[in-house]
Amino acid sequence: MNAILGVGGGIxxxxxxxxxxxxxxxxxxxxxxxxxxxxxxxxxxxxxALTGRKVITDLFASGSSEETLSSAxxxxxxxxxxxxxxxxxxxxxxxxxxxxxxADDFLTTCYLAFTGQVVVAPAMNTNMWLHPATQKNxxxxxxxxxxxxxxxxxxxxxxxxxxxxLAEPERIADVVAGLGLHRHELEGETVLITAGPTQEPLDPVxxxxxxxxxxxxxxxxxxxxxxxxxxxxxxxxxxxxEPYAVQVVRVRxxxxxxxxxxxxxxxxxxxxxSAAVADYHLAHVPQQxxxxxxxxxxxxxxxxxxxxAEVGQKKEDRLLIGFAAETEKLVETARQKLASKNCDMxxxxxxxQEGTGFEADQNEVVLVLRTGETIPLARAPKREIAERxxxxxxxxxxxxxxxx
Numbered sequence: 001m002n003a004i005l006g007v008g009g010g011i012x013x014x015x016x017x018x019x020x021x022x023x024x025x026x027x028x029x030x031x032x033x034x035x036x037x038x039x040x041x042x043x044x045x046x047x048x049a050l051t052g053r054k055v056i057t058d059l060f061a062s063g064s065s066e067e068t069l070s071s072a073x074x075x076x077x078x079x080x081x082x083x084x085x086x087x088x089x090x091x092x093x094x095x096x097x098x099x100x101x102x103a104d105d106f107l108t109t110c111y112l113a114f115t116g117q118v119v120v121a122p123a124m125n126t127n128m129w130l131h132p133a134t135q136k137n138x139x140x141x142x143x144x145x146x147x148x149x150x151x152x153x154x155x156x157x158x159x160x161x162x163x164x165x166l167a168e169p170e171r172i173a174d175v176v177a178g179l180g181l182h183r184h185e186l187e188g189e190t191v192l193i194t195a196g197p198t199q200e201p202l203d204p205v206x207x208x209x210x211x212x213x214x215x216x217x218x219x220x221x222x223x224x225x226x227x228x229x230x231x232x233x234x235x236x237x238x239x240x241x242e243p244y245a246v247q248v249v250r251v252r253x254x255x256x257x258x259x260x261x262x263x264x265x266x267x268x269x270x271x272x273x274s275a276a277v278a279d280y281h282l283a284h285v286p287q288q289x290x291x292x293x294x295x296x297x298x299x300x301x302x303x304x305x306x307x308x309a310e311v312g313q314k315k316e317d318r319l320l321i322g323f324a325a326e327t328e329k330l331v332e333t334a335r336q337k338l339a340s341k342n343c344d345m346x347x348x349x350x351x352x353q354e355g356t357g358f359e360a361d362q363n364e365v366v367l368v369l370r371t372g373e374t375i376p377l378a379r380a381p382k383r384e385i386a387e388r389x390x391x392x393x394x395x396x397x398x399x400x401x402x403x404x
Contacts, residue, residue, distance in 0.1 A: 009037020196236030312342030
């Protein structure tokens with residue numbers, strides 16, 4: 001597999017030499033592209049020695065007219081000859097230029113001509129990383145379907161401690177290599193995923209809901225699409241951009257989610273129920289806002305539809321993956337749910353852990369499988385957790401096909 005390694009101009013640029021080596025060890029053929037700022041931190045000669053290939057540093061060659069003409073279209077050729085583009089480190093400035101389509105050097109021009117998978121590994125000062133402008137640019141890149149390998153926390157070169165350190169080169173290389181390995185694994189499959197919370201109205205302005213952000217379900221949708229699946233994402237109310245190349249069906253209530261799932265169930269070969277569906281709803285919702293008084297109020301709530309159980313009853317030869325968010329007895333409760341809902345796997349996580357689960361960008365889960373296995377997944381960004389979940393889904397699918 002051929003990959004472009006774009007190196008931005010930050011102190012972390014020296015780690016990109018390690019990344020180039022790590023990518024080559026995993027069987028990738030690496031074409032390095034350095035920005036002019038990157039050359040202030042590391043020389044092209046370093047990468048040429050590591051990769052055995054010419055390192056691209058300029059959009060236009062300084063030489064004969066023939067060389068200039070050749071270099072003028074080289075960014076198109078490089079974009080067409082490679083399947084992956086990895087940008088590490090991606091500085092705040094470079095991310096802004098990528099997000100807004102600026103094409104003022106070889107890397108950004110090549111980026112606009114590139115149609116394959118893009119992986120962005122940011123690295124910068126903590127305050128720059130947390131700035132609203134950077135976060136908005138990050139959201140734009142995510143919305144395009146790019147995989148973001150978020151920076152790690154620690155002591156930075158500027159003396160601050162916080163998020164901003166480039167992820168370790170070995171970790172980036174593992175993620176990148178995995179993209180190539182998994183690219184066509186789910187071709188021919190239709191994956192039906194639910195995500196986010198539901199909102200059960202109490203009156204025209206109030207509702208019952210929960211803290212689910214939808215990030216885990218959206219990460220699963222993007223990861224499944226990247227593996228070649230047709231993905232239908234039934235989403236409750238969330239503040240997230242739609243995943244690239246995914247069919248999104250928006251719903252609000254548990255009843256609406258149930259209807260959407262049943263409508264598309266016949267198309268699905270794999271169902272992943274990651275939504276945090278409200279457990280109760282008000283059967284008769286007032287047409288007008290309920291006024292506050294000094295009197296106590298009681299609500300007569302009824303259970304919402306048990307979508308996972310209903311899908312389990314109609315599962316046939318589909319794979320069914322459920323989620324369990326618990327505050328105690330995690331594995332025990334997950335095993336009970338696995339059996340009672342007729343699932344093939346339950347993804348269980350403790351929601352009272354700080355920094356994981358609801359609303360967080362990271363998760364730490366235990367996979368409870370119908371085979372009796374329990375597989376703990378250490379805390380990691382939700383996109384990485386999504387990839388590991390899909391790895392197990394593929395193993396379950398192979399086992400299912402083997403017994404047919």
